[in-house]
Amino acid sequence: MSQIKNVDEDLQNLEKPIAVSVDNISKNYGNVEALKDMSLKFPKGELTSLLGPSGCGKTTLLKIIAGLLEPSSGTVTVNNKRVTGPGTDRAFVFQDFALMPWASVLKNVSFGLEMRGVEKTEREGIAQNYIKEVGLQGFENSFPHELSGGMRQRVGLARALAVDADVLLMDEPFSAVDEQTRRKFQEDLLQLVESKNKTFIFVTHSIEEAVYVSDQIAILLPRPSRVSEIIRPSNFRAKGVDAIRRDSEYLDIVDDIWTSLRSYVE
Amino acid sequence: MQNRAFILKLFSAFALCFAWEIAGRVPISYAFPTFLESMSALMQMTADGRLFEAYAETLRPLIIGIAISAVVGIIVGLWVGLSQFFDWLFSPIFIVMQAAPLAALIPLLVLAYGIGLTSKVIVVCIMAMPVIVLNTSGAVKNTPESLKEMGISFLASRLSVISRIIIPAASPVIFAGLRLGISAGFIGAILAELKITPTGVGDIITYSRSIADYPSMYAAIFSIIVLSVLFLNLLDKVETLLFKGNERGYVSD
Numbered sequence: 001m002s003q004i005k006n007v008d009e010d011l012q013n014l015e016k017p018i019a020v021s022v023d024n025i026s027k028n029y030g031n032v033e034a035l036k037d038m039s040l041k042f043p044k045g046e047l048t049s050l051l052g053p054s055g056c057g058k059t060t061l062l063k064i065i066a067g068l069l070e071p072s073s074g075t076v077t078v079n080n081k082r083v084t085g086p087g088t089d090r091a092f093v094f095q096d097f098a099l100m101p102w103a104s105v106l107k108n109v110s111f112g113l114e115m116r117g118v119e120k121t122e123r124e125g126i127a128q129n130y131i132k133e134v135g136l137q138g139f140e141n142s143f144p145h146e147l148s149g150g151m152r153q154r155v156g157l158a159r160a161l162a163v164d165a166d167v168l169l170m171d172e173p174f175s176a177v178d179e180q181t182r183r184k185f186q187e188d189l190l191q192l193v194e195s196k197n198k199t200f201i202f203v204t205h206s207i208e209e210a211v212y213v214s215d216q217i218a219i220l221l222p223r224p225s226r227v228s229e230i231i232r233p234s235n236f237r238a239k240g241v242d243a244i245r246r247d248s249e250y251l252d253i254v255d256d257i258w259t260s261l262r263s264y265v266e
Numbered sequence: 267m268q269n270r271a272f273i274l275k276l277f278s279a280f281a282l283c284f285a286w287e288i289a290g291r292v293p294i295s296y297a298f299p300t301f302l303e304s305m306s307a308l309m310q311m312t313a314d315g316r317l318f319e320a321y322a323e324t325l326r327p328l329i330i331g332i333a334i335s336a337v338v339g340i341i342v343g344l345w346v347g348l349s350q351f352f353d354w355l356f357s358p359i360f361i362v363m364q365a366a367p368l369a370a371l372i373p374l375l376v377l378a379y380g381i382g383l384t385s386k387v388i389v390v391c392i393m394a395m396p397v398i399v400l401n402t403s404g405a406v407k408n409t410p411e412s413l414k415e416m417g418i419s420f421l422a423s424r425l426s427v428i429s430r431i432i433i434p435a436a437s438p439v440i441f442a443g444l445r446l447g448i449s450a451g452f453i454g455a456i457l458a459e460l461k462i463t464p465t466g467v468g469d470i471i472t473y474s475r476s477i478a479d480y481p482s483m484y485a486a487i488f489s490i491i492v493l494s495v496l497f498l499n500l501l502d503k504v505e506t507l508l509f510k511g512n513e514r515g516y517v518s519d
Contacts, residue, residue, distance in 0.1 A: 063415075066419050067419070068415050068418060068419055086418055086419045086420070086421055087421075088421065090419075091419070091420070092415075092416070092419040092420075094412050094415070094416060095412075096410075096412050098410075098412040098413050098415065098416035100413065100431065100434065100435075102434045102435075102437075102509055102510070103434075111420055111430075112420035112421070115417075115420050115421045115422045115423075115426060116421060159420075163420065
């Protein structure tokens with residue numbers, strides 16, 4: 001049994017506080033409407049996926065939340081504060097890792113702290129901890145080109161974790177790593193959501209990935225861009241990472257999403 | 267590995283000198299001396315101090331011109347790369363400068379600035395600056411978008427984005443521009459001495475040719491090439507000192 005409900009009903013049933021709220025966001029590039037009057041709530045401490053076919057504006061929405069793009073109209077609020085640009089409350093994980101190739105892993109991970117004015121020994125200590133946490137201990141002085149794709153994204157993740165922001169914005173973070181590494185990443189991500197009290201906003205084009213890692217999945221559809229439905233899987237998360245892919249609810253949701261997206265994929 | 271590279275370089279230089287010696291002995295032209303003749307002329311010029319006097323004269327416009335070209339060139343290049351407005355304002359000037367037939371314009375420069383140091387410095391700058399500006403601006407424009415976004419999202423100020431991300435990302439190409447610009451500056455310095463007033467190394471070349479002392483002429487040319495190679499090697503050292511990651515290659519994906 002899948003647990004598909006419509007948006008309003010769903011939000012009323014939520015007891016969790018809202019960490020990020022997107023209200024009536026529109027974004028135009030010239031005459032092209034990338035986003036039109038989009039509203040969406042992201043509950044605190046949960047992972048919400050933005051899922052949809054290419055061109056549905058999911059990355060645009062994420063960048064607006066990050067403060068990297070300015071919306072044409074509408075507001076984004078993070079912890080009840082209106083977003084006007086990048087802030088200490090959000091950290092970004094990039095699809096192409098965006099590591100500085102001339103800097104060591106340690107320097108890359110401590111970059112965000114450095115920009116926040118944290119003093120050198122302190123920031124390197126913090127960075128060291130997160131490098132260890134993502135499993136890259138011993139690679140502190142390596143350079144990005146010496147690492148595999150998966151390890152590079154772990155550096156990107158450590159950099160985002162190091163600044164200890166409330167909201168982690170992830171733009172297709174696992175799309176550039178191989179299938180096996182991706183599975184490991186997904187399991188690690190579940191653990192991360194559970195252990196850190198952070199809000200995750202996760203853009204992906206993989207239906208299985210979205211259903212696997214999400215507390216809440218927002219399906220975005222293109223032309224005009226809109227949130228078509230919000231899905232909250234209920235049961236299978238508690239059954240443990242190994243059981244999820246065989247759970248019938250998981251399989252049903254994956255199937256339902258594909259049915260509703262199929263006609264939008266060229 | 268380091269050793270092997272050095273040996274190969276040495277071997278390459280030796281092969282070149284050997285080919286020169288053979289070509290001089292054939293001889294391919296009456297006016298082409300052998301390598302050994304040229305070297306002994308070089309020794310002689312060094313011994314009687316003529317070479318040092320000449321370089322004291324030549325290095326002045328060269329160093330001033332290269333310093334101006336490097337500093338102004340990189341600053342203007344950054345500016346042009348960062349702002350579309352300055353791109354439209356300045357780029358055409360440097361493209362024209364690079365394409366201009368400099369030798370034909372030298373009489374004009376002499377009319378305007380006389381036959382002194384100023385004209386020679388300008389010749390060096392016209393040779394060296396465009397490629398530095400164009401390389402720098404091109405590299406700045408090509409900074410990966412996601413790296414800039416990364417900087418902005420992690421709260422780097424505009425200045426930090428430029429100094430911590432854009433400049434290091436552009437540095438390999440900026441240094442490539444400096445290398446090309448400096449070699450062009452060396453050519454410019456000699457060109458100025460041949461075309462404006464024969465002084466310094468240009469004087470040795472002109473004078474030796476006029477009295478058919480070809481070994482001395484080629485010795486002077488050889489010395490300027492060696493100096494320019496040494497200078498470029500020094501620049502490589504500066505690059506690895508400033509940007510340690512550059513020698514480690516780049517991550518393209």
